Amino acid sequence: MASARAAAGGRAGLGGLERRMFRRRLGRGYHWVGRTFGWSTVLYLVFWIALFVVGGVQSAAPLASPVPVRVLPIALDALALVALASVALQRTPPVVVGRAHAQLLGLAPWPARRVLRPRLLGYFVSRVLVGGVVGTAAWLLVSILFARSLPALVAAGAALWALRSVLAVLVYERRPAALPLLLVSSLLAAAGVASGPAGFRQGAAAPALAAAGAAVFAVAAIASALASQGDAYPAGYLYDATVVSEFRSAVFFAVMTQNAGALRRRGPLARTRRRRGRRSGRARLRLPSPPAEYGALGGVAWRSALNLLRAPLLMKLALLAALGYVYATLSAGVVGGLPLAVLGLAAGFLASWLLGPSAEPMPLPLDPFARGGGRVMPGMVVTAVLFVVLSAAGVNRGGSVSGSEAALLGFALLTLAMVTLEKASSWLHVSHREWTTWGLSGLLSGTLMWILSALGGTGAITIGALGLATFALVMLP
Amino acid sequence: MSQPMTSNESQGGAAAGAEAGTVTLEGVRVRFGGEAVLDEVDLTLPAGVTVLLRGPNGAGKSTLLRAMAGLLPFDGDIKLFGARPRTLQGRAAFAFVADVPVLFEDLTVREHATFMSRAYDRPDAEDAVLTWLERFELGDRLDEFPGTHSRGMRHKTALSLALGVDPGLLLLDEPFNTLDADARKTLQDALLARAAGGAINLLSAHEQSLESDLDARVVEVRGGHVSPLRG
Numbered sequence: 001m002a003s004a005r006a007a008a009g010g011r012a013g014l015g016g017l018e019r020r021m022f023r024r025r026l027g028r029g030y031h032w033v034g035r036t037f038g039w040s041t042v043l044y045l046v047f048w049i050a051l052f053v054v055g056g057v058q059s060a061a062p063l064a065s066p067v068p069v070r071v072l073p074i075a076l077d078a079l080a081l082v083a084l085a086s087v088a089l090q091r092t093p094p095v096v097v098g099r100a101h102a103q104l105l106g107l108a109p110w111p112a113r114r115v116l117r118p119r120l121l122g123y124f125v126s127r128v129l130v131g132g133v134v135g136t137a138a139w140l141l142v143s144i145l146f147a148r149s150l151p152a153l154v155a156a157g158a159a160l161w162a163l164r165s166v167l168a169v170l171v172y173e174r175r176p177a178a179l180p181l182l183l184v185s186s187l188l189a190a191a192g193v194a195s196g197p198a199g200f201r202q203g204a205a206a207p208a209l210a211a212a213g214a215a216v217f218a219v220a221a222i223a224s225a226l227a228s229q230g231d232a233y234p235a236g237y238l239y240d241a242t243v244v245s246e247f248r249s250a251v252f253f254a255v256m257t258q259n260a261g262a263l264r265r266r267g268p269l270a271r272t273r274r275r276r277g278r279r280s281g282r283a284r285l286r287l288p289s290p291p292a293e294y295g296a297l298g299g300v301a302w303r304s305a306l307n308l309l310r311a312p313l314l315m316k317l318a319l320l321a322a323l324g325y326v327y328a329t330l331s332a333g334v335v336g337g338l339p340l341a342v343l344g345l346a347a348g349f350l351a352s353w354l355l356g357p358s359a360e361p362m363p364l365p366l367d368p369f370a371r372g373g374g375r376v377m378p379g380m381v382v383t384a385v386l387f388v389v390l391s392a393a394g395v396n397r398g399g400s401v402s403g404s405e406a407a408l409l410g411f412a413l414l415t416l417a418m419v420t421l422e423k424a425s426s427w428l429h430v431s432h433r434e435w436t437t438w439g440l441s442g443l444l445s446g447t448l449m450w451i452l453s454a455l456g457g458t459g460a461i462t463i464g465a466l467g468l469a470t471f472a473l474v475m476l477p
Numbered sequence: 478m479s480q481p482m483t484s485n486e487s488q489g490g491a492a493a494g495a496e497a498g499t500v501t502l503e504g505v506r507v508r509f510g511g512e513a514v515l516d517e518v519d520l521t522l523p524a525g526v527t528v529l530l531r532g533p534n535g536a537g538k539s540t541l542l543r544a545m546a547g548l549l550p551f552d553g554d555i556k557l558f559g560a561r562p563r564t565l566q567g568r569a570a571f572a573f574v575a576d577v578p579v580l581f582e583d584l585t586v587r588e589h590a591t592f593m594s595r596a597y598d599r600p601d602a603e604d605a606v607l608t609w610l611e612r613f614e615l616g617d618r619l620d621e622f623p624g625t626h627s628r629g630m631r632h633k634t635a636l637s638l639a640l641g642v643d644p645g646l647l648l649l650d651e652p653f654n655t656l657d658a659d660a661r662k663t664l665q666d667a668l669l670a671r672a673a674g675g676a677i678n679l680l681s682a683h684e685q686s687l688e689s690d691l692d693a694r695v696v697e698v699r700g701g702h703v704s705p706l707r708g
Contacts, residue, residue: 014595017588024583103579104589104638107546108596109569232563236550 014110057140066147076138076153080160087167093234094168095119096241096248106241112233124165131161173234296366300374307356308378319353323383326350326414327390331406340413340453340461341446347417348442354379354418355425355432368477371426376418376473383414405458412465417445419469423476499523500545500646500677505553507537507544514540516701518553522646522679527672527691528706530681532698538681539576541698542648545679546573558645569597571646576654576681578635580623586610586634587619593638606641612663613637629655640667647671649680653687665690 033042095116097106105115135157143149287306290298311319326343355375387407394403401409421441425432432438452464505518515537522528530538544551547562560566584592590606610616613633623631632655639647647668653661668678668691678691688695697704 021583100579100581109565110596231565238548
């Protein structure tokens, strides 16, 4: 009896310390916001945002010719299915503890369920609230697009997000219960599609019933997920939680420094992001080092090529597809002023990929031509090879522009975008991966392409763009 | 032959750990991105020893310690006095201090002592931790937050927490790196006393002199493999 009382006292003591930590953190955050932004500013912003939201909702009027109602259940069920299926891609734990908790409490003989349960409950509650907000937005959109008022969508959204959060926990923990739950939820969504049109025509009955069913299902699933929390943590949880909590801290730090006007300090976040998916030294892709006589230009080009080579596979494939799309657009004869300006804008973004995923600054005292030329060279080679292959393969969408003309024009456009991006990044001392930099470069490239298109045909535009890129590369610092 | 610990044993500290047997690793493999950082590690640590993990940077010393603490997923089998690291009994059997000490930023040093005694359900541990903090010359800094302390002071606090719990197995990742001369002597004495009492100390370190100072046995870690215990 005495030991039971002592144990209960120990648990209560630990809970008290946890609450004390939480209060102190809250107090620190309160004072920080007060000092940094001022609470009066925050309240002022909240008031006006609320006013705008309420005003926007009140002024929303249904479409003059609403979308046919038979589309509604299919769209809603498709959204629900996507929301549920996306859980399968999740690899990180839905609920994390900080590094100190992972090492000091996670390694102590304290049951995992006592550490995770309050956090899981908080997670479920926050997800239900998010689902409610999503449901409210859906209710509003449905009333505008379909001229139907379905307040039950609020409850349906909350229930769906509750279900999604349970699935996230089960999928992360690789519990066998995840599969039947996924199946049942998919069946529920499918049943919604089948019975939806009739129900929607009659009013709010179908979504209300679906929401009630999903809510009961979600509550039962949450209870089951909480009840199954054991003494030990799921395999790999403490490691994952440590990595994710560090990543979140880095993101928070980056957001705060960015808000403070220190864009350049995003280096730590970029490094953490890369570290998240980094392979150990020996497993990474390699390129033979360039001979010393190639000088700084060869060295920078080698570094950039390595950077591009080590980009995630998905990013590389997306880049090739996007480049192919640029070629296809040009070969279809879309070479007027406005289309080229839009393509120039898009090329700014593509250039940020072509310069590689690394956002490391290059503070070495390099010759500007060696730095700029080296950084854009691998991207130029990739673009040239791809466009030559597409042109040689006879890929042409039957426009007024030949394959070789489209290839040359596309190459010139992307080279101009890469060079302007490299220069913008160097001048601003901001990574080429920042939207501010590639946005500026895209704007500049787009404007230049527009001006060039007013001066002549594709040949003149190509020569002009390549000339401008060469001038910038050779003459500008 | 190792035996599973009972809950009483798990709370009994060094002596209980020694009675329950040894620490064994069989075919332990840790992978990062498909590459095995530790490969087929077999190791048995008898009771009452201090073991030094030696090897170049990146050899896998910290990885081995983290796997034993259950902080890294691994293949193979690790038994800490008969219990696996992730179980309650396994976690009661050891304490781990990382090379970069981890503490709560919102608890004072004194509250950390209370926290550890509650987390390990050991009312006596609070006084023990405070005693170690005194020995590490942090007695007058107990009501300060660790965020205001230097890295060495944070390391002393983390070591005091681990020593105060007095586990059967102490896992220390490069514990001497940030300590001043007095603190090094305090830690050396503590490790010698623990080993004499039957507990196991496993630490990574680079200093050659530690082998004789701690009367330690040595395990070489190189290229993901470990040598047999020597010394």
